[in-house]
Amino acid sequence: MDVDAYAAAHNAEWLRLEELINRAGKLRGAEIDELVELYQRAATHLSVVRSASPDPALIGRLTSLVARGRAAVSGANAPLWRDAARLITVSFPGTVYRQRWWWLGCALFGNLLALAVALWVAGDPRVQSTLGTPYDIQQLVEHDFANYYTEHEAGAFAFQVWVNNAWVSAQAIVFGILLGIPTLYVLVVNQLNLGVTGGLMAAHGKTDIFFGLILPHGLLELTAVYVACGVGLRLGWTIIDPGARPRGRALAEEGRAAMSVVLGLIGVLLVSGAIEGFVTGWVHTTWLRIGIGVVAEIAFLAYVWYFGRKAVAAGDTGDAIDTPDLAPAAA
Structure with missing residues (x-):
């Protein structure tokens, strides 16, 4: 034509x-x-x-x-509520479910990386010595790690971590357009920090404290990070392999779907931020603290699987632009 x-x-x-x-x-x-x-x-x-x-x-x-x-x-x-309802029940869970293998892959890679780094740090005093002075490390494992969750007023702390995590997740998705390279950087840095801290805590016999304080909010928070990185990498891959669609059209459609994930993760990270601010440092019964995090994680995964699978089965791609009304006219 x-x-x-x-x-x-x-x-x-x-x-x-x-x-x-x-x-x-x-x-x-x-x-x-x-x-x-x-x-x-x-x-x-x-x-x-x-x-x-x-x-x-x-x-x-x-x-x-x-x-x-x-x-x-x-x-x-x-009404605005109609767009919000579509985001919550169709666009966000549908896109997350459709791209589940990307973020599940990020979760597998990220957790294996964090575990490998933690084992390396915990098992080699020479590595520990390169990460800080004995005094600094002692301060971290004995005081700073646990005090981090209680040194600020709970509401202000929850808001701070929510905004920071939402910003990082948005960057991981949006920067996927640069072939996913910055997205991969966000994932690796996040997991390296997790692994280093876990390794130092384990080396000083504080593994129980580490998991007791990380798991309540970390289960949902890390899942959100993995989702953001998976969607960002998928967006980058669309540039490389748009499939049967023209590259510009494929990128536009996947980009709009990715923006629905950005908006959806704001809500998810609001929940994890509330748990980190009001539960992690303030609920002193470990099993209850972790239980709250487990319930939040299971609820999120069940939500994605139920609404997401339903949306995908209906043929919805998560694209924010509905199929327009076509006139019965010849081209």
Whole structure:
């Protein structure tokens, strides 16, 4: 298909549609009918261009026009709760479930890396000596590690860790567009820090304290990090191998789905941040503290598997843009 000729043939309709969209609140009678008809035509044009041309500029223009047209025709004042409900029950769990092998792979790799580093650090005093002075290490294992969870007011601490973890997870996803290299860096650094701390605690007989304070919030928090890294790596891989879709279209669709994960993880990390702020350092019964973390983790996984599998079975990819209404018009 000659993209330039196609665009030239329909450009007047697109400009007229844009004009009507800009005046959507002031249209009357025939203009409203015209808006609906032009919106449906533009949706058809977008479908044709996507299937016949990899032109990202034209696809981007038409995608934006169709989205604005949809809002003007049927949902400019749609309640916010409807979008939120779709995010919670479809887009977020559907994308997480669909990309489960990516983040489960990150979880396997990350935990093996942290375990290997912990065993290396715990078993070699020479490695420990390179990580800090004997006094600094003693302070960490005897005081600083445990005091970290109680040295600040619980609410402020929970908010701080929530914002920090949400920011790191968002970076891991968004930077996936750079072929996933920064995403992999985020995962490796996170696991190295976990392994080093665990190794130092184990070397001084504090393994029970380490797991007793890490597991309550860490189960859910680390799962969120693995999900973010898995989605980020999948986004990077889309650039390398877009499959049957044009690369621009594949990246746009996977990118929109990834943004739903960014929003969803904000809620997940709010829960883990609340546990870290109000439970980890303040609930003194170890089994209860860990039990709360286990329940939160099981609830998250059950939520993803139930709603995610349902969304995927229905053919939903997590893309935030719904399938537009097509006009029964010839290309």
